[in-house]
Amino acid sequence: LGTSPTSAYIESSTGVADRGRTGLTALTVAVLFIAAAFFSPLVGAVAGLSAITAPALIVVGSLMISNIAHINWRELDEAFSAFLIILSMPLTSSIATGIALGFISYPLLKIARGRWRDVPLLLYVLAVLFFLQLAFLPH
Structure with missing residues (x-):
């Protein structure tokens, strides 16, 4: 999806830091990443700034x-x-x-x-x- 593996790692470690050790945290992040993909054209238009x-x-x-x-x-x-x-x-x-x-x-x-x-x-x-x-x- 064009995301950096490092960014995905940071999202994961943030969930663990907030005591999200079950699969629900990872599932929530995955759903939010999928939802964010729909905004990719909008973000791509201004991402260079x-x-x-x-x-x-x-x-x-x-x-x-x-x-x-x-x-x-x-x-x-x-x-x-x-x-x-x-x-x-x-x-x-x-x-x-x-x-x-x-x-x-x-x-x-x-x-x-x-x-x-x-x-x-x-x-x-x-x-x-x-x-x-x-x-x-x-x-």
Whole structure:
């Protein structure tokens, strides 16, 4: 339907954060995504304007800002990746791009610090996939 897999993940994690652990949350999100598909032509007509996405990013950012207290700011590999995500979301007007940059930078910084064993293999795979997406696919 033209949605980003990262956005679908964020919708899912939001439901889990609100204690929606049954299939009803996923079913509700699925029905809303299907309903949103009917508005695709209208959204497509104005989607190129950053003024359309900026308010949503501001609201999402303000909701996410409380989690900054849980970041270990004394560890560069942890702090820089989080900072890069926080900074790149509003500058690129894309939540997915911000998350992708975080997925790429985190394993790279762990490797640079010699702590590559702390990163699960799946995170390396995701970092490569996100890099390929940003480098070769239009966004």
